[in-house]
Amino acid sequence: MAQAISRRNFLRGGLATAAGVAASGVVLPQAVRAAGGQELCTVLDLSKCIGCEACVDACRETWQATVPDPVNPMPKPFPSRVPTQDWSKRKDVSDRLTPYNFLYVEHLDFEHKGQALELHVPRRCMHCVNPPCANLCPFGAGRVEKNGIVNIDPDVCLGGAKCKQVCPWHIPQRQSGVGVYLDIMPSYAGNGVMFKCHRCLPLVKQGKQPQCVEVCPEHVQTIGLRPQMLAQAEALARQKAQADGAAPDRWRDYVYGIEENGGTNTVYVSPVPFAVVSAAVNQAHAQAAPGQGKGRAGAGKQGGKRRKAGFAGRPPMGPVNNTMESAENLTAALVLAPLAGLAAGFTRLFGKKQPPSDQPPQEQPPSEQGGQS
Amino acid sequence: MSVMSYSPGGRAARWLYGIATGFALFSGFGQMPIFKRYYLADLPGMAWTANFFITSDIHYLAAALLLGLLAWRLALDARTTGAAWSWGPRSWWGWTLLGLLVISGAAKVLRNLGIYLPPPLIMVLDFTHLGSAMAFMFTGLVVLVKPKPKPNLRGLAG
Incomplete structure (x- = not known):
């Protein structure tokens, strides 16, 4: 997450660096590079994915057991309208994100330019460059590692689900009845622990690849340093655009994740424009069988309305503005305000002149002095 | 007084x-x-x-x-x-709390810009910010509700 100037400049600099690296032909082992503390990014070539779900199986086999089972009975939250979410008896669910399933594959059937197409899209956390889930977590449970991996510390998370609310894709999923909130005030504060893909952080720390990358028989995913991966994604997207009959400079229509939410470290490249993919994803979610994701644990909320079961735990794929942009812009106010205050003070703007030394300043009883500490 | x-x-x-x-x-x-x-x-x-x-x-x-x-x-x-x-603030306590709030808040602002800070440090900052704010609020409330001494007007009359 080393971003010294601004995200846009970082992106520009990253692309320039990528071009330089590509031109020089210097390629170091990724694990070595990652150990240096630079951000890792994955590129997914969707035209390669056959939907075998080997990635899903490997992810579940490796990490499902690390998510604990809830206590029984589970504490009843106060007030009673606060829902408990228990997926512990539905660990087999693999067609959406759950606390026990960090990755699923979206199987899409749609038409494009008069042709029936099939596309399979592995979905998990996007690992944003400037992730609102980690930034806005009030307790520091949301973490961004130096290698760009965004993860949630299960020993700190209270399960308030703020991260899910501020995530544009609503990725983190809550399991109630587990975690540190049980030792504090289980009925009145917290509601479990939020879980999501941590891109196999323990394995990556050992210099290994994430399981979903490692086991894929079609080599759909590539992982590497962000500048290199962005350059790779652009080159691939240019090919896809050309193959689809579009101008090569329309390549951004064929990538997803470079600009979304201010930039992510998961970049999808598709053989068709992502406007088409997004529509297909929305259609698939709308048509999801009523039984899927049924029940309180499966239901989700968005915009104050309970979403259809097909949308819960299944992230959309449309355009996403930078959710941290407002905070980034308001930083200027935080810098300018004290400077303006100092300038006003030193020029005695709004301030009365110093009373003469032989006359005391205005006398007030203490009762009029509010807000002191 | x-x-x-x-x-x-x-x-x-x-x-x-x-x-x-x-x-x-x-x-x-x-x-x-x-x-x-x-x-x-x-x-x-x-x-x-x-x-x-x-x-x-x-x-x-x-x-x-x-x-x-x-x-x-x-x-x-x-x-x-x-x-x-x-x-x-009028006391060292109030200024200390405000100082902690400003320092921890500034670090959180940097993080919101996407600048990397070690996760353990962020957790310390988060709890420092929260704890200082709560202490500031309770101190302010105590100052507001505690019995006020009557103004000493004798000095002015004399």
Whole structure:
């Protein structure tokens, strides 16, 4: 997450660096590079994915057991309208994100330019460059590692689900009845622990690849340093655009994740424009069988309305503005305000002149002095 | 015992200080997912309190106002000798808490820009910010509600 100037400049600099690296032909082992503390990014070539779900199986086999089972009975939250979410008896669910399933594959059937197409899209956390889930977590449970991996510390998370609310894709999923909130005030504060893909952080720390990358028989995913991966994604997207009959400079229509939410470290490249993919994803979610994701644990909320079961735990794929942009812009106010205050003070703007030394300043009883500490 | 009061900006400055601290505290607590859970967001006209991005923006603006006022006061203090102010911290305790809030808040602002800070440090900063804010709020409340001594007018009469 080393971003010294601004995200846009970082992106520009990253692309320039990528071009330089590509031109020089210097390629170091990724694990070595990652150990240096630079951000890792994955590129997914969707035209390669056959939907075998080997990635899903490997992810579940490796990490499902690390998510604990809830206590029984589970504490009843106060007030009673606060829902408990228990997926512990539905660990087999693999067609959406759950606390026990960090990755699923979206199987899409749609038409494009008069042709029936099939596309399979592995979905998990996007690992944003400037992730609102980690930034806005009030307790520091949301973490961004130096290698760009965004993860949630299960020993700190209270399960308030703020991260899910501020995530544009609503990725983190809550399991109630587990975690540190049980030792504090289980009925009145917290509601479990939020879980999501941590891109196999323990394995990556050992210099290994994430399981979903490692086991894929079609080599759909590539992982590497962000500048290199962005350059790779652009080159691939240019090919896809050309193959689809579009101008090569329309390549951004064929990538997803470079600009979304201010930039992510998961970049999808598709053989068709992502406007088409997004529509297909929305259609698939709308048509999801009523039984899927049924029940309180499966239901989700968005915009104050309970979403259809097909949308819960299944992230959309449309355009996403930078959710941290407002905070980034308001930083200027935080810098300018004290400077303006100092300038006003030193020029005695709004301030009365110093009373003469032989006359005391205005006398007030203490009762009029509010807000002191 | 009477207290000499120095109040440049008059009542407006005191109100601005109160508004800044009040909104900073309110929006700061709104960063925890409690306003929706405990029905505050259900009150008419208060639905916005459940939107973390809105409360975050308010927190930034309140912090900017507070920083501006405190900087203004410090600059005036540098040119004034020992006058007690009618608003803001008067004790080392209040200034310490404000200092902790500013330092931890500034670090959190850097993180929100995407600048990397080690996760353990961020957790310390988060709890420092929260703890200092709660201590500041409770100290302010104690000062507001504690019995006030009657003004000493004998000195003026004499």
